Amino acid sequence: MNLTLHVWRQKNAQADGRLETYNVADISPDSSFLEMLDELNEQLLTSGQEPVAFDSDCREGICGMCSLVINGVPHGPDRGATVCQLHMRKFTDGDAIWIEPWRAKAFPVLKDLICDRTSFDRIIQAGGYVSVNTGSAQDANALPIAKPAADKAFEAATCIGCGACVAACKNASAMLFVSAKVVHLAELPQGQAERQKRAKDMVQQMDTEGFGNCTNQYECEAVCPKEIPADFIATLNREYVRAGVTASE
Amino acid sequence: MTPRNSTLDARVPPGPLENKWERFRRDMKLVNPANKRKHKILVVGSGLAGGSAAATLGELGYEVDCFCFQDSPRRAHSIAAQGGINAGKNYQGDGDSVWRLFYDTVKGGDFRSREANVHRLALLSRNIIDQCVAQGVPFAREYGGLLANRSFGGAQVSRTFYARGQTGQQLLLGAYQALERQIGAGQVKMHSRTELLDVVVVDGRARGILTRDLVTGRVSRWAGDAVVMATGGYGRVFYLSTNAMGCNVTATYRAYKRGAFFANPCYTQIHPTCIPVHGEKQSKLTLMSESLRNDGRIWVPKKAGDNRAPDQIPEDERDYYLERKYPSFGNLAPRDIASRSAKEACDDGRGVGHGRRGVFLDFRDAIQRLGQDEIEARYGNLFDMYRRITDENPYQSPMRIYPASHYTMGGLWVDYHLMSNLKGLFVLGEANFSDHGANRLGASALMQGLADGYFVIPDTLGHYLGGDKPEPVSTDHPEFKRCEDELHDKVKTLLSIKGKRSPASFHRELGLVMWEKCGMARTAAGLKEALKKIPEIRAEFWENLSVPGTNAEFNQSLEEAGRVADFLEFAELMCLDALTRDESCGGHFREEHQTKDGEAVRNDKDFCHASAWEHKGPGQPPVEHREKLEFENVALATRSYK
Ligand SMILES: Cc1cc2nc3c(=O)[nH]c(=O)nc-3n(C[C@H](O)[C@H](O)[C@H](O)COP(=O)(O)OP(=O)(O)OC[C@H]3O[C@@H](n4cnc5c(N)ncnc54)[C@H](O)[C@@H]3O)c2cc1C
Ligand code: FES
Numbered sequence: 001m002n003l004t005l006h007v008w009r010q011k012n013a014q015a016d017g018r019l020e021t022y023n024v025a026d027i028s029p030d031s032s033f034l035e036m037l038d039e040l041n042e043q044l045l046t047s048g049q050e051p052v053a054f055d056s057d058c059r060e061g062i063c064g065m066c067s068l069v070i071n072g073v074p075h076g077p078d079r080g081a082t083v084c085q086l087h088m089r090k091f092t093d094g095d096a097i098w099i100e101p102w103r104a105k106a107f108p109v110l111k112d113l114i115c116d117r118t119s120f121d122r123i124i125q126a127g128g129y130v131s132v133n134t135g136s137a138q139d140a141n142a143l144p145i146a147k148p149a150a151d152k153a154f155e156a157a158t159c160i161g162c163g164a165c166v167a168a169c170k171n172a173s174a175m176l177f178v179s180a181k182v183v184h185l186a187e188l189p190q191g192q193a194e195r196q197k198r199a200k201d202m203v204q205q206m207d208t209e210g211f212g213n214c215t216n217q218y219e220c221e222a223v224c225p226k227e228i229p230a231d232f233i234a235t236l237n238r239e240y241v242r243a244g245v246t247a248s249e
Numbered sequence: 250m251t252p253r254n255s256t257l258d259a260r261v262p263p264g265p266l267e268n269k270w271e272r273f274r275r276d277m278k279l280v281n282p283a284n285k286r287k288h289k290i291l292v293v294g295s296g297l298a299g300g301s302a303a304a305t306l307g308e309l310g311y312e313v314d315c316f317c318f319q320d321s322p323r324r325a326h327s328i329a330a331q332g333g334i335n336a337g338k339n340y341q342g343d344g345d346s347v348w349r350l351f352y353d354t355v356k357g358g359d360f361r362s363r364e365a366n367v368h369r370l371a372l373l374s375r376n377i378i379d380q381c382v383a384q385g386v387p388f389a390r391e392y393g394g395l396l397a398n399r400s401f402g403g404a405q406v407s408r409t410f411y412a413r414g415q416t417g418q419q420l421l422l423g424a425y426q427a428l429e430r431q432i433g434a435g436q437v438k439m440h441s442r443t444e445l446l447d448v449v450v451v452d453g454r455a456r457g458i459l460t461r462d463l464v465t466g467r468v469s470r471w472a473g474d475a476v477v478m479a480t481g482g483y484g485r486v487f488y489l490s491t492n493a494m495g496c497n498v499t500a501t502y503r504a505y506k507r508g509a510f511f512a513n514p515c516y517t518q519i520h521p522t523c524i525p526v527h528g529e530k531q532s533k534l535t536l537m538s539e540s541l542r543n544d545g546r547i548w549v550p551k552k553a554g555d556n557r558a559p560d561q562i563p564e565d566e567r568d569y570y571l572e573r574k575y576p577s578f579g580n581l582a583p584r585d586i587a588s589r590s591a592k593e594a595c596d597d598g599r600g601v602g603h604g605r606r607g608v609f610l611d612f613r614d615a616i617q618r619l620g621q622d623e624i625e626a627r628y629g630n631l632f633d634m635y636r637r638i639t640d641e642n643p644y645q646s647p648m649r650i651y652p653a654s655h656y657t658m659g660g661l662w663v664d665y666h667l668m669s670n671l672k673g674l675f676v677l678g679e680a681n682f683s684d685h686g687a688n689r690l691g692a693s694a695l696m697q698g699l700a701d702g703y704f705v706i707p708d709t710l711g712h713y714l715g716g717d718k719p720e721p722v723s724t725d726h727p728e729f730k731r732c733e734d735e736l737h738d739k740v741k742t743l744l745s746i747k748g749k750r751s752p753a754s755f756h757r758e759l760g761l762v763m764w765e766k767c768g769m770a771r772t773a774a775g776l777k778e779a780l781k782k783i784p785e786i787r788a789e790f791w792e793n794l795s796v797p798g799t800n801a802e803f804n805q806s807l808e809e810a811g812r813v814a815d816f817l818e819f820a821e822l823m824c825l826d827a828l829t830r831d832e833s834c835g836g837h838f839r840e841e842h843q844t845k846d847g848e849a850v851r852n853d854k855d856f857c858h859a860s861a862w863e864h865k866g867p868g869q870p871p872v873e874h875r876e877k878l879e880f881e882n883v884a885l886a887t888r889s890y891k
Contacts, residue, residue: 028530030527032532035530035532038532038753039530042751044797045751049797050798051805056494057494057495058324058326060533060536062329062415062418064324085637087637111464124426125429128426128429129427130426132427134301134308134704137376137380137382140396141395145390147390150388153387157387161324188387190382190385
């Protein structure tokens with residue numbers, strides 16, 4: 001396949017960026033999208049030009065590192081998949097493809113297609129955990145957990161923290177990310193003791209980081225590679241309200 | 250070259266196996282709570298091993314700095330583990346015990362691991378599950394609400410705990426959340442997008458590290474009372490592997506160059522169930538969890554060159570070779586055996602798919618027996634993954650699989666305390682060599698990483714600090730400057746070659762040599778060829794490399810070049826070790842040493858030891874030290890899975 005690529009280039013966080021156009025030829029339809037970018041970079045590098053910087057690590061859809069907006073859609077056209085799982089057979093010979101980084105105030109671009117997502121770590125720091133020190137746990141089977149609750153907790157816990165939800169949202173809201181962690185821990189008996197404080201503190205940190213509000217557009221759910229349902233946001237809202245009420249009592 | 254009779258003391262506590270760990274804990278030195286915060290600990294790596302260590306050391310009150318090269322500690326490669334984690338809980342009442350888990354692991358490792366370490370691992374495995382459940386790790390459960398288990402290769406009991414196909418992710422998120430809690434509390438400072446580039450040794454002790462900030466290029470010096478290295482494995486020495494793109498040998502290799510011994514580098518694991526290679530531009534391979542072998546049957550056509558579609562091949566023209574050769578373990582034979590059998594079938598011309606480098610993993614019978622819904626519930630995400638990559642539907646036609654580089658049993662030499670021969674350098678998880686011998690059983694790396702990080706290092710590090718009381722060192726010490734100058738020179742050289750080839754092209758070339766000559770089967774002649782070829786590739790690397798840009802910026806080519814440079818040196822050590830180990834054991838199969846049926850032949854008389862290599866300076870051959878492996882509790886047997 002032969003393709004025309006319009007790629008966001010930006011030297012560093014301070015510099016202005018712009019779209020640059022490149023052509024790649026003879027791409028195998030069995031290649032992954034990132035392997036296609038590898039080939040572009042090989043081409044640039046051997047002609048002494050700077051390759052395009054982009055993030056990836058596991059290349060199998062689980063680490064959450066890859067983060068490209070393709071033709072306006074975070075992670076590209078495949079539903080329920082990260083961009084590292086996207087294959088070139090989804091495109092047609094002669095296509096023009098636009099490739100850009102996540103864009104959000106709380107995710108500043110560091111270079112080309114790479115942005116800074118440490119704001120997500122700070123949200124977890126604010127309360128996305130169970131406070132249990134190593135060594136003090138009881139026998140694991142002393143705490144049976146009904147399968148439906150365990151399954152729901154698992155579904156929420158599949159979030160890979162990639163940030164596509166933020167990149168897709170016109171308000172750059174992180175509500176889906178926050179709700180996934182809040183629901184995961186609220187479903188389990190282990191998460192009860194800190195349940196209300198957790199919801200409150202995580203939402204507060206989200207605001208501090210400069211993420212926007214949720215206005216129910218559901219773009220987040222549509223691009224989430226793990227298909228985390230937007231219903232969780234409603235649960236988060238209830239948890240938050242409950243936390244507020246209890247706190248002011 | 251005669252191996253040096255070793256000064257290696259594994260510091261295994263005396264007394265019966267069952268009591269060794271208790272014995273150590275009884276006698277260990279402690280650091281009092283008020284003094285802990287005066288000790289600065291540098292933890293490199295935030296995977297299961299490093300993340301759990303940093304979190305726990307933070308909880309105990311140490312001042313911890315933790316480093317990783319990804320943008321968040323949550324993205325360490327442990328995240329990719331699919332299948333599960335072993336623990337000797339005997340929740341299924343099927344005859345499991347600490348002893349049996351210990352025995353299976355020693356046997357699985359082909360009697361090339363240290364008994365005392367493996368026993369401790371089996372013992373602590375039970376606490377891991379308790380700890381993870383307390384953190385909210387959502388393991389799979391039965392309808393009654395209790396934890397579910399499944400079987401993995403090399404075991405006849407069900408002791409593997411799992412979270413659908415994402416066990417590594419869920420365990421790592423547990424450790425990551427514990428770590429973030431400590432970061433929030435100010436006990437741990439996290440430095441992500443930061444790469445370790447050297448270990449600083451002062452008076453024979455590891456006293457600090459040099460790092461490069463991957464965003465700004467800034468090189469920094471860090472001094473501490475101990476360095477805890479948990480930087481994962483070197484499986485990407487083969488270029489194509491199931492490891493993540495950033496996995497590297499840099500951290501452990503630089504420690505080696507500063508005096509830490511590297512043990513058994515030739516022990517690598519080739520995993521039998523990966524999606525086969527499809528083309529030359531491929532960047533990595535994808536694992537299909539071994540748990541699939543619970544229900545999938547592996548076969549190839551009996552006839553070489555059979556081009557029929559799988560459903561056109563009648564039952565009696567199929568060779569279910571694992572079931573045939575290993576009737577009691579069948580499709581659950583250990584990894585080394587399953588991989589080599591696949592290679593043999595393909596070498597016979599009976600392989601299937603691209604280049605005839607593949608075998609079938611067939612779910613037809615399981616779907617008939619259990620229904621498609623049940624198979625979907627068990628393996629749905631793996632089937633989806635397969636379909637996405639290959640564009641084929643595994644519910645309708647069998648998967649095609651082939652072995653790929655997956656895990657490395659070799660690593661920095663450590664004693665029972667997980668301390669290297671370099672005092673003050675502790676090595677955890679896949680980065681060390683200690684627990685898996687010549688072959689690792691499935692679901693035991695996650696167990697080891699977490700045992701090391703949550704339960705071993707907190708005690709053994711305290712013992713070191715409490716007993717040795719290392720003097721404070723500052724980053725103004727001349728050794729820091731000397732190392733930093735060397736580092737700057739190296740980076741300057743990489744940037745000034747201005748040749749024509751990318752770092753990846755050299756990496757790919759090296760990988761092919763290693764896969765051919767030092768992969769699933771090795772010979773003295775092949776290894777000698779590799780030892781000739783590798784320096785040639787390395788020489789061209791230093792003449793014809795292209796790294797655009799500068800050091801003082803985000804420069805991914807420069808990062809990659811540094812890692813490839815280390816692989817190009819390390820590969821030689823790996824081949825040398827494989828050549829020196831003139832026997833077959835576990836994942837190290839020397840074609841010269843096999844039975845008529847192609848089974849590995851160990852040589853316990855001459856090779857029942859760990860080889861720990863000492864760097865002697867550029868251009869000098871490394872020196873081999875040997876740690877004799879004493880088996881006091883299990884009899885050395887020929888591994889049989891028949
Ligand atoms: C696809 C796949 C599936 C697997 N499935 C299973 C399974 O089901 N069960 C099982 O038991 N095992 C499994 N394994 C093996 C297991 O996942 C790993 O062995 C284990 O997770 C390694 O953990 P670790 O903490 O030692 O290293 P890693 O998780 O690799 O972490 C390494 C850390 O070190 C950091 N690091 C590395 N180099 C540097 C450097 N130079 N500077 C700074 N930081 C650095 C990284 O950023 C990272 O934080 C699997 C492995 C793979 C590849
Ligand atoms: S690179 Fe890991 S999810 Fe895409």
